Amino acid sequence: MRYSYQRRTCAIPRAKMFPKGTKRKFSDSREEPVAGGEDVNQSSLAAVRMLSSYSLQRQSLLDMSLIKLQLCHMLVEPNLCRSVLIANTVRQIQEEMTQDGTWQIMTQALSAANAAAQCSADRLVATEVLCRQTEAAQGEQVPKPFPVVGSEGCPAKEVLEEEAAAAEVGMTMSTVSPQAPTSYLPGTFGMDPCWEEEETGEDDDDEEEEEDSEECGSGSEGEERERDSLVEDTRTAEQVFGTFEIKNPAPSPDPALEELFSDVDASYYDLDTVLTGMQSVPKMGPYDLLESLSSHGPSPLSSSTSCRSDLNELDHIMEIIVGS
């Protein structure tokens, strides 16, 4: 029951982080950019640069903190004190970002990006996670406290199940060189996270369906790339802390497929039923459904290519069972 996940090296460029001797003061470089200036003069440029530098530094710190939380040495129980301190740091950054408005802008951008990602097949799995996170983020303006799930047995597990989040999701971020800030919140669009999901243990089918119908079609593919690291999201941290609890759920079937066969009469798979002959008025059985989802026409339900290949397989199996 080892927790393992794809790991990308996150190279936070040292030079960009903290110049030697710089004291990171809370009040540092918080100058408001000059509003309504016709020409961009030197001082406002400097202000923007300082502000973006601070935001970049803050973002780097946030990314670093979240990586630290994930990279627990799972052979031995992780150090609770260290985890609590890192979590508090993340929360602090999150609060500050909420106060200066960075947080809201980021989550809005993310929801738009997620909408675009919804319809993209190869991002299906990853965005399912993101969607859950965005919902949570949008629901709360005040950051939730990070759960530092301890090393205990049952109580912590209960917490995890309540959250209904996949506790096994491992995420990594890679910091691509930040683009030139186009707004006063350069940190938002500078990073390109890469989500790699470990297991979608407790997928919430209803949630995904709902968002599918709501947001599919809006947004552009380009925004997907500009998704900021969702690392600030409380859900992420909850999932991260969930790694303290080693869970190894049974792999769940593809949710789309589950949906597909939700109203199927299971007796149809019963060999006895099959061998006694076809019924006079056949119900809408699995075979019919499969036919309607054949590769001839466009799939009415899901665009997942993996889903389709599974259906073809089922098609084949059903042929054998039904004997036609």
Add this chain to the structure above:
Amino acid sequence: MAECISLMSASSFNQADIISTVEFNYSGELLATGDKGGRVVIFQREQESKNRPHSRGEYNVYSTFQSHEPEFDYLKSLEIEEKINKIRWLPQQNAAHSLLSTNDKTIKLWKISQRDKRAEGYNLKDEDGRLRDPFRITSLRVPVLLPMDRMVEASPRRIFANAHTYHINSISVNSDHETYLSADDLRVNLWHLEITDRSFNIVDIKPANMEELTEVITAAECHPHQCNVFVYSSSKGTIRLCDMRAAALCDRQSKFFEEPEDPSSRSFFSEIISSISDVKFSHSGRYMMTRDYLSVKVWDLNMENRPVETYQVHEYLRSKLCSLYENDCIFDKFECCWNGADSAIMTGSYNNFFRMFDRNTRRDITLEASRENSKPRAILKARKVSTGGKRKKDEISVDSLDFNKKILHTAWHPKENVIAVAATNNLYIFQDKIN
């Protein structure tokens, strides 16, 4: 002036040899060390004798034993480290010595006894141990005690297990010599030394919902004279003093020590560097000392709102906090200790440096525990870290400090000016040069 009297180190360095705790016993005659491999090594001071005038109280190995073994928690699929987190001596009550040693989960009471005499001239058995034929015994004799090579054996007398869900960070023997406390990240338990199947939980800061956890216990200690009083420190830089007579569960403290934060130096790392890594009462019981990442503070137990003395250990690291956060050094837990008279305090730093502060003269000194400087009877030279732009000769710049060489554990002899300093896998013992 400090001189090196002993240097102990393993012949080949491996992770298991890293020293994780150092502690003198009540008389200072014995010095115990615990390491990452679960072993305890006890050193004994040589009696100064006329035969060997130069030995001058060297410490030599007295006993070595395996205290804890690695374990596996099957329920959580996690290993339990055998690393010895703390050793605390018990007051000596007979010829044997006793100590408590603990890893993350289990505390053990070890009895160390020595035999240096054996009896000879038994009536019923001969020298080989074979029983003598009773009909051959014609006279009675009194067995005599003859000296033999000293044999020291350690045996586990009590095992206090299954009382801690989280990692034990402290143990402390009470002044009543009957009870002791053990603290993990969220709870403090009180034990009786004779009873292993039960302990009283006296502090519990675990929140009902673990998501709300923001503070953990980092250290705890019993008051040296008042057996009902103890303190515990937290990761938020606070210390709570509790009186066990007030209630069975000491969740509400009697005193709360916290220094208000300096708003001008606030940063994202403020909380982390305020986390207290060690708390120690003075021998007098009037003061206590806390160690956070950059400083040591002395508190008067009668004043809760701020410490009476603050000593900067390595202030030059304040501008490096982000790098130290990145390489995890910011989470290093340094210990601190008082001298016997409570007039000086000592704590460790990086690059195998350790610092001593004289409370009366306000002088401080930085010394280095390294092989080159520590041949026997070599006098230690004061070191200095250059903070400004210009580096003087013999000074070391901040950037060339070795952060892998950290001195986390130090101990001071209870009566004399002899100190023990653990530098990774090496143990250095220094004493004041008298003449």
